[in-house]
Amino acid sequence: QPAIRIDNLVKRYAGTGSGDDKLALKGVSFDVPQGEVFGLLGPNGAGKSTLINILAGLVTKTSGNAEIWGFDIDEHPRNAKRSIGIVPQEIVFDPFFTPFEVLENQGGFYGIGKGERRSEELLRAVHLADKRDAYARTLSGGMKRRLLIAKAMVHSPPILVLDEPTAGVDVELRRQLWELVTELNREGVTVVLTTHYLEEAEQLCDRIAIINHGELIANKPTRDLIGMA
Ligand code: ADP
Ligand code: ADP
Numbered sequence: 008q009p010a011i012r013i014d015n016l017v018k019r020y021a022g023t024g025s026g027d028d029k030l031a032l033k034g035v036s037f038d039v040p041q042g043e044v045f046g047l048l049g050p051n052g053a054g055k056s057t058l059i060n061i062l063a064g065l066v067t068k069t070s071g072n073a074e075i076w077g078f079d080i081d082e083h084p085r086n087a088k089r090s091i092g093i094v095p096q097e098i099v100f101d102p103f104f105t106p107f108e109v110l111e112n113q114g115g116f117y118g119i120g121k122g123e124r125r126s127e128e129l130l131r132a133v134h135l136a137d138k139r140d141a142y143a144r145t146l147s148g149g150m151k152r153r154l155l156i157a158k159a160m161v162h163s164p165p166i167l168v169l170d171e172p173t174a175g176v177d178v179e180l181r182r183q184l185w186e187l188v189t190e191l192n193r194e195g196v197t198v199v200l201t202t203h204y205l206e207e208a209e210q211l212c213d214r215i216a217i218i219n220h221g222e223l224i225a226n227k228p229t230r231d232l233i234g235m236a
Contacts, residue, residue, distance in 0.1 A: 008077050009038035010166050010197040011062070016071035018057050018221075031057040033221040034071065039214075041165075044188065044198040046212030046229075048205065054221040055201040056096075059170045063093045076165060089117075092159030094169040098151045102144030106135050106154050109143060113161040129157040133187060149180040156187060160196075167191060169200040173207060185211055209233060 018032040031054045039045045047055050060066035061073060064084060073080045076090035100109050110126035130136045133153040138146060146154065152172070159167060169188070173181040188211060192198050202208055208215045208229070215232050217225040225232065 008041070009074075010041045010043075010076060011039040011199065012072075012074040013037050013058070014072040014074075016058070016061065016073060017069045018054070018061065018066065019069045031221050032061075032068075032071075035218065035221070035223050036071075037216050037223060037226050039166075039197065039199055041197050042192075042195065043213040044192050044200070044211055046208035046215045047199065047201045047218060048203065048208045048215055049201075049218035050203055052220075053218045055218060056170060058218075059093065059168055059201060062091060062168060064088055089162060090164055091166045091168060092162070092164040094155050094159045094167065094172060096170045096174060098148075098155060100143055100151075100154070100158070102142065104143050105138075105140045106130055106143065106146070106157070107139045109154060109158055110161055113158050117162040119162065124161075125163075126161075129160055132160075132190070133157045148176065149183060152176070152180070152184060153187060156191075160191075165195075166197045166199065169198070171201055171203070173202070173204070181207070 014036050016032050016035045020029040020031055022028045035058065047058065049055055057066060061068050062075060062080065064080065075087040078086040078090060080087045107126055107130065110129055111124060114124040114126065130139055133156055135150060135153055135157065138150060143151065143154065172184050188198055188200070212229050214228050216223055
């Protein structure tokens with residue numbers, strides 16, 4: 008069973024007038040194998056965020072199917088959501104909460120009892136143990152991004168999805184985030200990331216799917232894709 012199965016997915020955004028609907032996904036199909044780092048590569052406007060937002064339950068698909076860990080996102084939305092952790096592009100937490108509180112609150116949100124939470128362990132995993140009690144607003148941009156990743160992992164999903172994790176970050180931070188993704192994958196997490204950097208996809212991903220204008224134009228193991236260039 009693949010970690011994620013996308014089958015003929017279509018998304019049409021309604022326009023403001025007649026005839027200006029936007030077909031953001033035009034029948035996209037692919038599988039994400041378990042245990043891989045899967046890269047969804049494409050320019051701005053290709054449909055990457057739309058696809059991620061459908062998996063996250065934030066955008067409703069027009070037609071087609073999506074399964075997460077074997078759960079259809081429409082028939083079993085709760086199970087699907089529990090199987091996936093989403094790292095959004097924007098940094099979204101209260102600046103006056105500490106990293107520890109951010110993770111504890113998220114645990115509560117998922118109904119994880121105080122005794123079963125693993126906030127400390129997650130802080131160590133993203134190298135933020137020494138910032139446990141600092142206000143989130145005092146963290147550097149890189150620390151905030153790492154906290155977002157820990158937050159997405161609170162309910163121990165087998166799949167982690169990162170939407171443009173390194174857009175607009177400097178070289179050093181990009182390297183740190185790449186390392187973290189690699190560490191999580193080594194521990195067994197299936198990773199999906201979107202990017203518009205070919206180099207990032209080549210460095211990190213076992214497999215790369217290329218999307219453009221809402222259509223999948225390639226889907227290959229990274230070594231085969233590079234062999235073509
Ligand atoms: P990417 O993440 O690859 O940059 P998006 O999924 O954000 O691509 O966008 C795909 C296309 O759908 C773009 O043409 C974008 O303008 C359009 N789009 C995205 N969100 C909406 C929306 N809420 N309403 C209308 N059009 C949208
Ligand atoms: P990105 O793909 O980098 O997230 P976008 O500019 O495509 O950035 O999208 C930013 C936000 O604006 C998203 O929430 C998307 O749904 C929305 N959006 C994008 N394009 C349109 C559009 N044409 N009409 C309305 N909303 C849009």
